[in-house]
Amino acid sequence: MKLENYGDVLTIDELCEILHIGKLKAYELLRTQVVKSLRIGKKFIIPKMGVVELLDNIAHQTNTELPEGERKIVIIQ
Secondary structure (H helix, E strand, O other): OOHHHOOOEEOHHHHHHHHOOOHHHHHHHHHOOOOOOEEEOOEEEEEHHHHHHHHHHHHHHHOOOOOOOOOOOOOOO
8 A cells, every 4th residue: 555545644554554463562662762753641643754754764875786686685773
């Protein structure tokens, strides 16, 4: 699913769907601010732009020269 199909503010389920991760990992990324978010009480406000920035950063990290057909794997900790 394309990011254009999501609203400007994401739910935790949408974040999981976009990044293909589980809820535990998603909450960890939010708590550590790997994905920019705002916490109000127990609720996380997740701007779509925070996810776009994360994906852009990952893309820039992986755009190093590799032999054709090989891919670099980036692990989010």
